[in-house]
Every structure is written in structure tokens, then in C-alpha cells.
Amino acid sequence: MENKKPISLQTLKRLPIYLQYLKALQRDSVKHISSTSIALALGQNDVQVRKDLASVSDRGKPKIGYVLIELISDIESYLGYDNVQNAVIVGAGNLGRALLCYHGFSNYNLDIVAAFDNNDDIIGKMIKNKQIFSINKLKNLCERMKIKIGIITVPDYEAQKVCDLMVESGILAIWNFAPINLNVPKEVIVQNENIGSSLAILSKHLKEKLYK
Amino acid sequence: MENKKPISLQTLKRLPIYLQYLKALQRDSVKHISSTSIALALGQNDVQVRKDLASVSDRGKPKIGYVLIELISDIESYLGYDNVQNAVIVGAGNLGRALLCYHGFSNYNLDIVAAFDNNDDIIGKMIKNKQIFSINKLKNLCERMKIKIGIITVPDYEAQKVCDLMVESGILAIWNFAPINLNVPKEVIVQNENIGSSLAILSKHLKEKLYK
DNA sequence: TAGATTGTTAATCGATTAACAATC
DNA sequence: TAGATTGTTAATCGATTAACAATC
Numbered sequence: 001m002e003n004k005k006p007i008s009l010q011t012l013k014r015l016p017i018y019l020q021y022l023k024a025l026q027r028d029s030v031k032h033i034s035s036t037s038i039a040l041a042l043g044q045n046d047v048q049v050r051k052d053l054a055s056v057s058d059r060g061k062p063k064i065g066y067v068l069i070e071l072i073s074d075i076e077s078y079l080g081y082d083n084v085q086n087a088v089i090v091g092a093g094n095l096g097r098a099l100l101c102y103h104g105f106s107n108y109n110l111d112i113v114a115a116f117d118n119n120d121d122i123i124g125k126m127i128k129n130k131q132i133f134s135i136n137k138l139k140n141l142c143e144r145m146k147i148k149i150g151i152i153t154v155p156d157y158e159a160q161k162v163c164d165l166m167v168e169s170g171i172l173a174i175w176n177f178a179p180i181n182l183n184v185p186k187e188v189i190v191q192n193e194n195i196g197s198s199l200a201i202l203s204k205h206l207k208e209k210l211y212k
Numbered sequence: 213m214e215n216k217k218p219i220s221l222q223t224l225k226r227l228p229i230y231l232q233y234l235k236a237l238q239r240d241s242v243k244h245i246s247s248t249s250i251a252l253a254l255g256q257n258d259v260q261v262r263k264d265l266a267s268v269s270d271r272g273k274p275k276i277g278y279v280l281i282e283l284i285s286d287i288e289s290y291l292g293y294d295n296v297q298n299a300v301i302v303g304a305g306n307l308g309r310a311l312l313c314y315h316g317f318s319n320y321n322l323d324i325v326a327a328f329d330n331n332d333d334i335i336g337k338m339i340k341n342k343q344i345f346s347i348n349k350l351k352n353l354c355e356r357m358k359i360k361i362g363i364i365t366v367p368d369y370e371a372q373k374v375c376d377l378m379v380e381s382g383i384l385a386i387w388n389f390a391p392i393n394l395n396v397p398k399e400v401i402v403q404n405e406n407i408g409s410s411l412a413i414l415s416k417h418l419k420e421k422l423y424k
Numbered sequence: 425t426a427g428a429t430t431g432t433t434a435a436t437c438g439a440t441t442a443a444c445a446a447t448c
Numbered sequence: 449t450a451g452a453t454t455g456t457t458a459a460t461c462g463a464t465t466a467a468c469a470a471t472c
Contacts, residue, residue, distance in 0.1 A: 010463065012416060016408030020391045024368070034429060042393045047465060054431060062430045062471045079412050080419040098310030104391070108411045148418055156236070172421050173414040179232045179316070181254045189417040191410045196228030198403045199320045200291050202385040204224060205401040206360055207292040209384050222439065246453060259441060266455060274447045274454045 007055040014052055016108075017042065019075045023107075026068060034065030081109045086147050087175075090162045091154035092117040092132045095177060099151060100127050112151070114141060135165070142169035149173045156180040163190075219267040226264055228320075229254065231287045235319075238280060246277030293321045298359050299387075302374045303366035304329040304344045307389060311363060313340050324363070326353060347377070354381035361385045368392040375402075 018038060025033060035053055039046035053060065057074035060066050076082055085108075089096050092115045099105075100115055115132045117123060123134050133141065141147070150166040152159055152174060159178035166174060167188055174190045176182055182190050230250060237245060247265055251258035265272065269286035272278050288294055297320075301308050304327045312327055327344045329335060335346050345353065353359070362378040364371055364386060371390035378386060379400055386402045388394055394402050 008463070009413070012412050013406075013409040016412045017391075017393075017406065020368075020408060021393070024392075036429070045465065048463090050430070051432095051464090058431095060430055063428050064472070065429065078416075080415040085415060085418065094310045094313040098306045101306040104407065108408060108415070110411060148422065149414060156232075173418050175410060175414060179229075180236070181229075181233070187421065189414060191413050193410060194225075194229065195316065196232060196320060197225040198387060198405060199322060200224050200228045201221070201403050202361060202387060202401060203292040203297060203320070204290075206297070206385050209399065210360070220439070248453070257441065260439090262454070263440090263456095270455095272454055275452050276448070277453065 007052075011052045011055055014044075014048075015056065015075055015079060018049070018052065019072065019079070020107075022068060022072050022075070026072065030068055032065050033068050033071065035060075037065075084109045084111055085149055086145060087112050087149035087151055088114055088116060088138065088142060088147050088171075089151040089153060090116045090135065090138065090166070091152060091158075091177075092119075092122055092127070093153060096151075096153035097127055099153065100130055110149070113145065113147070135162075138165055139169040142166075142171060147171065149175065151175045151177070152182075153177045219264075223264045223267055226256075226260075227268065227287050227291060230261070230264065231284065231291070232319075234280060234284050234287070238284065242280055244277050245280050245283065247272070249277075296321045296323055297361055298357060299324050299361035299363055300326055300328060300350065300354060300359050300383075301363040301365060302328045302347065302350065302378070303364060303370075304331075304334055304339070305365060308363075308365035309339055311365065312342055322361070325357065325359070347374075350377055351381040354378075354383060359383065361387065363387045363389070364394075365389045 021038060021042060022033065035050035036046045039049040053066070053071065056078040057066065057071055059070050059074065087110055089099060089112050092100070096115060100112055105112065112130065114130055115127070116135045116138050117132055118135045122132050125132050148171055150171040150173070152162050154162050156178045159176065159180050160182060163174060163176070163182045163184060167184060172188055174182065174184065174188060175193065176190050177193045179194065179196060184190055233250060233254060234245065247262035248258045251261040265278070265283065268290040269278065269283055271282050271286065299322055301311060301324055304312070308327060312324055317324065324342065326342055327339070328347045328350050329344055330347045334344050337344050360383055362383040362385070364374050364378075366374050368390045371388065371392050372394060375386060375388070375394045375396060379396060384400055386394065386396065386400060387405065388402050389405045391406065391408060396402055
């Protein structure tokens with residue numbers, strides 16, 4: 001299914017959550033699934049789920065719902081998980097190494113091919129079959145391998161510099177773990193992963209529960 | 213400032229981002245700051261910033277803006293960063309260990325006091341001065357230390373079990389890194405950290421840039 | 425057929441942005 | 449004083465939810 005109306009950012013964020021749940025069902029050999037039951041399992045409104053799914057698949061049938069494998073396939077192809085996406089990571093500190101070791105990215109067909117750092121002590125080392133290169137090699141490798149996704153796990157004061165280098169290297173999508181606003185040209189997208197925002201929600205809730 | 217009208221979830225998520233920026237300014241010895249300049253630096257709408265700040269501080273002055281240290285203090289106290297918050301982490305795999313080593317939590321006055329796992333090979337080891345205990349010790353330690361924040365970094369099929377144990381141990385706020393929907397009583401809050409949602413946004417953008 | 429489910433249209437809700445008066 | 453900034457009220461925008469017709 002191609003090119004219905006553009007879907008909202010909120011829907012886009014929910015699709016991977018549905019997908020995860022659907023894949024778990026698949027392991028349990030479930031064959032069919034309805035929006036209503038997905039909504040129930042994930043604690044969401046059923047109309048919302050139905051609308052979200054309708055935006056990426058038109059194979060839903062009244063009374064039956066969706067055939068599980070068809071729905072999974074439609075969501076995956078919408079999200080672009082049907083092509084492997086190569087990525088590089090800059091910053092091989094604790095967080096960078098953890099991401100490098102994380103197996104779960106295969107679920108999203110994301111493959112981190114290499115890491116880069118400016119610390120001579122770790123340049124040249126291998127982590128889980130992946131080599132840590134000097135930051136100087138970033139541009140060359142990205143261009144040669146046509147890498148379009150960059151992950152930033154350096155300290156905040158280095159993040160903009162790294163970001164600029166990524167843009168120069170042809171990267172179009174940046175996953176930023178540094179707590180800072182990055183300036184990029186408009187053809188590049190930045191997704192900020194903000195630990196602070198999540199913690200704020202927990203902290204506020206706790207404050208209300210404990211002191212009120 | 214206490215108890216104006218309740219602020220929105222969106223505002224709550226943005227406050228830590230402002231705070232981060234304000235602290236960076238502090239290092240540069242800036243003394244005053246306006247909503248307009250924050251908005252400009254962070255690429256946001258100035259009315260939005262003004263409203264967000266007004267919801268936690270009433271010390272803004274026309275023409276001058278805010279005194280930096282006052283604004284920082286108001287945001288921090290609103291977010292509850294003025295008390296140290298102790299947390300435990302369950303699941304000492306790659307991600308769990310990375311979080312355990314992460315220094316940045318001190319910015320949020322969050323202190324991870326211990327990790328728990330069910331793998332005998334790592335139980336008893338120390339990571340950055342923090343011990344990995346058997347999961348069997350979780351309840352006792354949480355009760356004794358009155359720990360209210362739990363971080364889940366176990367595989368998805370173990371997450372609900374761990375969650376139940378946390379709830380039983382008196383934990384009220386759960387930061388969940390497992391890609392699964394957790395069922396909790398209504399007094400407990402769950403904040404899901406969803407890698408898939410972030411990646412979906414990047415992946416979709418890339419698909420549009422590259423294939424259209 | 426009746427009931428469960430789909431997809432769509434309309435209503436509601438909440439968040440963002442615009443307009444503007446107040447003020448240091 | 450004039451201009452920059454604040455805070456507030458109103459308008460707009462977008463997302464969620466409700467209502468309902470279509471259908472296997």
C-alpha cells in the first residue's frame with residue numbers, strides 16, 4: 001500500500017509499539033488480530049489503534065480483523081524495516097559501547113557497522129566484532145559505505161562538532177543522545193533521546209505521591 | 213512557587229530541556245535570560261517557552277527576563293531535583309550496566325544505588341562501586357532503603373515479572389526499557405523508553421529522502 | 425441473521441500560536 | 449520616553465474519542 005494521506009507523528013511513534021506486540025503474538029502462533037484486542041492489550045483507545053493501522057494497511061476485514069503476518073508486513077514496509085539500514089556511532093564511552101553491543105536493533109533492521117572516537121586509548125579496539133576508528137576516518141567510511149544514519153553519544157560540548165562532521169559526511173538522520181539542541185540543515189533530521197524528559201515525568205509523579 | 217494550575221505533560225517534558233540549556237549558560241557566566249532567547253537557541257516558539265516558564269516561576273520581569281539562578285532553582289524545585297532520588301536497576305546486561313556507569317544522572321539528582329540480576333555469573337560483582345545483587349534481595353533492599361524508583365532493563369519476557377516484584381517492593385515509579393506494555397496498579401507510574409519509536413521517525417524520514 | 429469488526433465522519437479535547445495589554 | 453519583555457486572552461491547529469454506517 002503506497003501513498004495514502006501522510007500519517008501523524010504520533011501514529012508513527014505508535015506503529016513500532018504495535019509491531020512489537022504483533023511479533024510477540026506471532027511467537028504464540030496467533031493467526032488473526034483485531035484493533036480492539038490490540039488496544040486492550042496495550043491500554044489504548046480502540047479507535048486510535050484502528051485509525052493508526054488503517055493508515056498503513058487496507059487489509060482489515062470486518063468481523064475478522066487482520067491476518068497477523070500481513071499486518072506485520074505492512075507495518076514493517078511502511079516503517080522501512082524491509083531494508084537493512086546501516087549506521088555509525090560516534091562516541092565509544094559507556095553509552096556508545098552499550099548501543100554497540102545491543103542485540104535488539106536487529107528487530108528494526110538497524111546495523112551499527114562501526115564506532116568512532118577521539119580517544120587514542122580505545123581507537124583500534126574491537127567491541128562485538130565492531131571496530132572503533134579514529135573520528136578522522138568518519139567521513140571516508142560514511143561516503144564509501146553510503147551510511148545515512150549517525151548516532152551521537154559524545155559529551156554535550158562535542159556534540160555540535162560531531163553533528164557538523166556527520167552532515168558533511170552525507171548523513172541524513174541523526175539519533176542524538178547528547179543533551180543539547182543540534183543545528184542542522186533542513187534536509188537532515190535529528191531525533192533527540194532525552195533522558196531528562198523521562199526522568200522529569202517520574203520525578204514529578206513521585207513528588208505528588210510522596211509529599212501530598 | 214507552589215500549586216498554580218497543573219501543567220501539561222508536554223510542558224513537563226520540555227522543562228528539563230530548558231534546564232539543561234540554562235545550566236550551560238551558567239557555565240558561561242550569563243546572569244539574565246529571556247524566554248525569547250531560550251526559544252531562539254532551542255528552536256522553539258517563544259510564547260510556548262514563556263508559558264512553560266510561567267508555570268513554574270513568577271519571577272520573570274518585563275524588559276529584563278529572568279535572573280538565571282532563580283529560574284534554574286525554580287525549575288529544579290518544581291521537578292523535584294532538589295531532593296536526591298534513589299533508584300534500583302533490575303537487569304545487569306549491557307544496557308543495565310551502561311546506565312549504572314552513566315555519570316549524567318547526577319544532573320537529575322538520581323542515584324542508582326544497586327543493580328539486581330538472576331544470573332549467578334554476575335551476582336556479587338561490583339560495577340563502578342555498585343554491587344550486583346540477586347533478584348531475591350530486591351524487596352528487602354527497597355523496603356529498607358525506601359527506594360521508590362525502579363529501572364527495568366531485562367528482556368521483554370521477564371519484564372512483567374520484574375515489574376510485579378517492584379510493585380510488591382513498594383516502588384512507585386518505573387522506568388521501563390523493555391519493549392512491552394506493563395500492567396501496574398494505578399498508583400504506580402510507568403515511563404516507557406521506546407527505542408523503536410525513535411528509530412521509526414528516523415527510518416521514515418530516510419525512506420522519504422532517499423526513495424522519493 | 426446477528427454480532428463483531430472495519431472504516432469514516434463529526435465532536436471533543438488539548439496544545440500551540442497569535443494578538444495584545446501591562447510594565448520595568 | 450520607547451522598546452523589550454512579561455503574562456493573558458482568544459484563535460488556530462492537530463490529535464483523540466465518539467457515533468455510526470457498511471460488511472464479512
